[in-house]
Amino acid sequence: MSEAVTPATTSIMETTAERQPLLSRLAPWLVFGLFAAVPLLAHAINDSFILVIATRMLIFALAALSLNLIMGYGALVSFGHAAYIGIGAYAVGILSSYGINDLLLQIAAALVVAGLFALVTGYLSLRTSGVYFIMITLAFGQMAFFFMVSLSAFGGDDGMSLSGRSTLLGADLLADNLALFYGVLIILAAAFLLMRTLVASRFGRVLRGTRDNPTRMRAIGFSPFAFQLTAYVIAGMIAAVAGVLLANQVQFVSPAYMTWARSGELIVMVVLGGMGTLLGPIIGATVFILLEDVLAHFSEHWKLGLGLILVLVVLGSRDGMSGLARRLRGGSDA
């Protein structure tokens, strides 16, 4: 991260009209700094599994970050976001089965396919709002899931194992877990900066305004649809990059990445960290993966524990259930 961070931070402070404390300006440095230091910890206690978990955190943080653009800044609760992770993962799996292992080509393919899928499904989904939007995105997500299940040429239900990680311009850079970790961290940091810029831009301002009061936005001359659709496409494309990274980490691709339950987990991550904040989804994903790992040690029914924690978070946070309810109602307020 560079000097460019500072001006963007101050401008967000101005837009929210109330000065933010020093702590929240330092928070991104803190979070990314702590992650950057994880390999040191792994080295010190000689536990390489920490690196694997941390990489997984970063990958899901990227996916949650993308969902937050539409959910937190656009009040568009998509229940089909895991489909884009799947699209990214299958871009890696399918291309590498044809001998195309280059990461950039795989990312390009993932972006194109995810972008087109988001454009078409978003165009149709955004004609609805609130609960109907949730249902139709869920349906499209499941459609993508069943499509991959039925595609037996690429493993179908069983998924497909990859023979190795992607290469970058011919070099086998990501083979090492440490290199993959820092590669993912850099991509997440770049996505974070992109998100911060987008949210503060004209585009982001229209998106945020529409989230809060769509009637007001129309009354000053905006037609929100195109802005929402653009956000939907951007979010899908970023989630696909997370899918590319996930396939690389686990070297396995499966329709299981795309189930509605996975989409639900992404929503949980965003809510857990705090919707509509820039760092929230990163923290939410980190905590979620941590709980998944820790609670799973104690009990098979770890999701019940997670559910309880989530309920407490939602009840306890200032925005709380009312904030969630307002977003679920979507653009129906006049």
Add this chain to the structure above:
Amino acid sequence: MLEPLLAVKGLRKNFGALKVTDNVDLNVQKGEIHALIGPNGAGKTTLIHQLSGNLRSDAGSVVFAGQDITRLGMAERVHLGLARSFQITSILDGFSVLENVAMAVQARSGSSFRFFRDASREDEINIQANKALARVQLADRAYRRAGSLSHGEKRQLEIAIALATGARLLLLDEPLAGTGHEESAVLVELMRSLRGSHTLVLIEHDMDAVFSLADHVSVLVYGSVIASGEPSTVRSHPDVRAAYLGEEEIA
């Protein structure tokens, strides 16, 4: 007579069996302050919804500056120069006062499909937004959170936003509703100062304000215009007196 800036013909709207807008004809001349009065539930707000494009009409036509806008949405009408304010305050509570207005300036300042520059630092936009705020005497509140304003200040902000759209016809739905004496005086003076630069359709219950501002008064009762004309003629119209009996004294 000159061709009116806004010409409404045979406008209708039913909610189920209820005829809320019943064959309304209305002509608003350029530059005038046209008051629309009538008892509660007469259909004034519904008519504003129809004129601003927030609500589709069942029948009839709306012509603005010679162009038929009956089928256009709210956003398109704003770009043609017709903006409205809301009876129930509708602002962006979580944004600063300045940004509420800047958003309206942004809507007419080129494409908003710009992704990288910080919108809150666009000086051109902020300067114009500040001018609109100064006009409603809210300049000193620019950096406050809009949701934290007093009720009267929110009503002023509503008008600043409508002004900032650059529209020449403003449909103001009870801009004085719930304001205190001083706030209401500020708003009345503001509306007076808009004469000449803007055309106003003004819904208002405060009869002092109506009769001190309006060039033309139309009276809506049960969705029908029962009288329309100069303030003095309308005031003495027997149907108007009957409609208002027990409602409110027409001073």
